[in-house]
Amino acid sequence: MPCCYEWLLLLPKAFNREAKRRVQRFKDGWLPTDGERVLILGEDENGKTDDLSAILVRTGDHFRTINGRRNDYFKAHLLAPRLLQSDDDEALLSKNHSSTILNMQLASSIMHPDSCRFLTAGDAEVAIWERLWRRYRATPDVLAYDLLLAPHHCSWHSLSYDSWSQLGEDANVAPDARSALAQARFGAMIVASSKPIKDDDSDPPCIRAKREYKSILANHSGVFLCTGEEPNATSPAPLEIEVTAAGAKRKQARARGVAAATIAAAPRAG
Amino acid sequence: MEFIEWGVPLSGGTSDLPPESLLPSLLRACEAHPDIDVVEIRGAPDGAQWNAIVVDVGDGTVAPRNAAGIHPRERLALVHRPAALMPFEVRALRSDFPETLHQNGVLSDEPRSLCLYDQPWSSLERTWTPAKFLTRVLQWLEKTADGSLHAHDQALEQLFFDSGWQVLLPVGFTRSLQDRSKTLRLRLIDESPRRVTLAASFDTNESTPGASAPIQPLTFEIPGVAHPPIQFLPSTLGDLQDRFVRSGRRPSIGCASWRPDGTLSAKTISRE
Numbered sequence: 001m002p003c004c005y006e007w008l009l010l011l012p013k014a015f016n017r018e019a020k021r022r023v024q025r026f027k028d029g030w031l032p033t034d035g036e037r038v039l040i041l042g043e044d045e046n047g048k049t050d051d052l053s054a055i056l057v058r059t060g061d062h063f064r065t066i067n068g069r070r071n072d073y074f075k076a077h078l079l080a081p082r083l084l085q086s087d088d089d090e091a092l093l094s095k096n097h098s099s100t101i102l103n104m105q106l107a108s109s110i111m112h113p114d115s116c117r118f119l120t121a122g123d124a125e126v127a128i129w130e131r132l133w134r135r136y137r138a139t140p141d142v143l144a145y146d147l148l149l150a151p152h153h154c155s156w157h158s159l160s161y162d163s164w165s166q167l168g169e170d171a172n173v174a175p176d177a178r179s180a181l182a183q184a185r186f187g188a189m190i191v192a193s194s195k196p197i198k199d200d201d202s203d204p205p206c207i208r209a210k211r212e213y214k215s216i217l218a219n220h221s222g223v224f225l226c227t228g229e230e231p232n233a234t235s236p237a238p239l240e241i242e243v244t245a246a247g248a249k250r251k252q253a254r255a256r257g258v259a260a261a262t263i264a265a266a267p268r269a270g
Numbered sequence: 271m272e273f274i275e276w277g278v279p280l281s282g283g284t285s286d287l288p289p290e291s292l293l294p295s296l297l298r299a300c301e302a303h304p305d306i307d308v309v310e311i312r313g314a315p316d317g318a319q320w321n322a323i324v325v326d327v328g329d330g331t332v333a334p335r336n337a338a339g340i341h342p343r344e345r346l347a348l349v350h351r352p353a354a355l356m357p358f359e360v361r362a363l364r365s366d367f368p369e370t371l372h373q374n375g376v377l378s379d380e381p382r383s384l385c386l387y388d389q390p391w392s393s394l395e396r397t398w399t400p401a402k403f404l405t406r407v408l409q410w411l412e413k414t415a416d417g418s419l420h421a422h423d424q425a426l427e428q429l430f431f432d433s434g435w436q437v438l439l440p441v442g443f444t445r446s447l448q449d450r451s452k453t454l455r456l457r458l459i460d461e462s463p464r465r466v467t468l469a470a471s472f473d474t475n476e477s478t479p480g481a482s483a484p485i486q487p488l489t490f491e492i493p494g495v496a497h498p499p500i501q502f503l504p505s506t507l508g509d510l511q512d513r514f515v516r517s518g519r520r521p522s523i524g525c526a527s528w529r530p531d532g533t534l535s536a537k538t539i540s541r542e
Contacts, residue, residue, distance in 0.1 A: 146334070187334025187342040214307075221271070221341040223328045229304055246333035246415075249342075253331050253412060254305065 026055055037068050041100050042081040073107040077142065080121075080128060099124040101132070103145065108245045116248040117185065119145035123152040126161055129177035136180070143183040146248045147191065147241060150213060151181075154192035154226070155204035164208050165201040173212060181216065187247055188222040196233040197226050230254065272365040273345050274381045277312040277322060284311055287321060292358075292400070293350045297323055299400035300348070305329035305408065312347065322347040324363065329408050336415040339368035344411060347381065348403075356391050358398075360384040360407055369499050370414050375431040384410050388424075420497070429495070430503045436467045446472045447487065455481040492519050 022038035030036060032055075040056045043049045049056050057063050059082045064075045080101035099122035108115035121128075129151075136142045151158040159178055162171035184190070190213045194205035203209075205226070214224050230239045231254045240251035280286040287293045300306045300323055309324040328343030347361040359374070361381035374383035386406045387394055413419035420427070437456065446452055452472040457480050460467040473481065492514070504510035514520065 185334070187332070189330055189342075217343075218326075219271075221328070221334070221343045223305075223330045223342050225330055241330075244333050246335040246337070249333040250330035253408065254329055 023052065023055070026052070032068055034067070039063075039065075041078055041102075042098070072110060072113070075105040075113075077103045077105075079103060079132060079142070080124060082131070099128065099151075101128070103143065106243050106248075108243050112245045115245060116146045116243045117144055118147045118149075118248075119143065120149045121151040121158075123155075125152065125155070125157045126159060126174050126177045129158060129180040130174060133176040133180035137176075140179075140183050143180055144185050145183060145188060146185050147189050148181070148184070148213075150190055150192040150194075150205075150209065153194040153204040154197060154206060154209045154213070156206035156209045157203070159209055159212055164203045164206050168201065169208075171208065178212065178216075181213075184216055184220040184222050186220050186222075188217060188220055189241070189248060189250075190217060190222065190224050191239065191241075192224070192226040192228075194226060195228040197229070225250070273363045274365050276347060276361060276363060276381050277320070278315050280311045280313045280321065286313065287311065288352075291321075291350060291352060293321055293323065296348060296350070296358075296400040296403065299404055300325055303401075303404055306404065309345065319353075320349050320351040322349040322361070324348075327407060327411065329412070331408070331412040332415040336417075338370050338414050338417065340370075340411055340415040346384075346407065348407075356387070358403060360386060360410075371420050371427055371497070371499050372410070372414070373499060375500070375502060386410055426497055427500050429498075429501060431500050433503050434465050436465060438467065438469045440471050443470070444489070447489065454485045454487060455483070456485055457481045495519075 019038055022036055023040070025036055026032065026038065032038075038055055040049055040052060042059050043056060057078050059078050059080060062075055062077050064070055064072070066074055078100070081098045101121040101124055102119070104118040104120070105114055106116040106118060107113040132143065156162075156164040156171065159173050159181065160171050161174060164171050192205050192210065192213075197205040197207055197210050199207045205228075210224060210226075216222075217224055225239060227239050228236050230236055241248050242251040284294070284297060287297065297308065297311075300308050305328060307326045309326060311321065312324055313321045324345065324347050326343055326345050328341075330342065332340050332342045334342055341364065344367070345363045347363055349359040349361055351357055351359065361376075361383055363381050367382050369382070372385040374385045376383050384407070386403075410419065438459075440446070447454075449472075454470055455473055456468045456470055458466070459469045470485070471481070490510075495517075501513070504513060
């Protein structure tokens, strides 16, 4: 997967142009058809979305449409971006404060509507998580997850204001941000969408962030995975997560070369 | 989460591992494995019988709420007993690790033991490697969790652990039991350190040379059971009765009957 910086360079212009075109089609009264639909996540700070309520999901709202149709297997809670509050430190929130944070509830069947909570947060940094914790600390289930995409490619800056490369082990975790990211349900998975995580001063991905996520998971029997290391660091392949009635799980075991082939021939326990 | 403190930590850590054994190479394989975290090295209290690498294991293939009760991440002891018939063994250290298919018999106060292979060590030894062993452990957890560990064409697990005693019954055993003129006797036909084999036969008159005194068998017939994990042999008839009661099964017994309160009324059976 390309690093976000590549996406920033290559995609936003085309993406923004297409989104604006679709919004304009909506304003012009065109019916939303395939290839024309658009959903705006989070209201604009300057009121630009005031007349777009039909295609607007306000922060804090739930929605359960996919491609314009209601889907009973899907329900999403939009947690961010939030409009700036008067007590917010605008300097802190200016960077990446517009990252979209969604907690999606995925059903394996109609009988199991809450099979998996998938929390995804873009590049949201530490101040955003602190603010989320202040808002939801009395109702932490809002932030609970079975699957968390580690923010900003497993960046240390989602957990701390300190620089990992400069302070190393002296860098401090921001407790409220950690609490917001620590609402793992039993057996949760945290996935770093990043290149292999090395034990060095890189960030992102950051080895200290990985250690912090693993410490969060330790109390919940959870598992940490990195897409750049799946199935191995030399030839990574897509990591597939399957939502079953028993919860989310990796669809296929890590390939193990000759050992896997040998064992596949005789998979018998005694 | 509570874990069983099995054995004692080795004071010297990895340096206490016998260098000539396969354990140091297994430790290196654990440390290099992305789904395994080494916790500590432990050994038998007397220091001589076994050493173990304690690890946390989980590769994401175990769904959290699986019916078997396996956790996505389990703490295991990878045990090496050089003198055992199967020198490598895996113990589950979570105190409430579930009873499942394909476990070895252990003492009541010991951690459960995962049964990884259906072959003896003499067959496995030439191809055994630490990496394949770890793969096998992960596979046991994954497949036990999703209920697919027992192969479709694999023989069902036996009801009880092997006691080492084997009795060969004659043809028409049940029918012959009804014939009061016949006497059941046992005769030793084979004996080895791990197994004693007896042959049963019905004699009409005098006992044949080498046969035992007359035997009065007590037979139980119970409804079919699905495919439960292997059980320890009951040590008393009362223990056997308790198991029947717990499982909700009422057996028909050859020379006894059940009272309404669920106890056995046969003269030959008592809890004492």
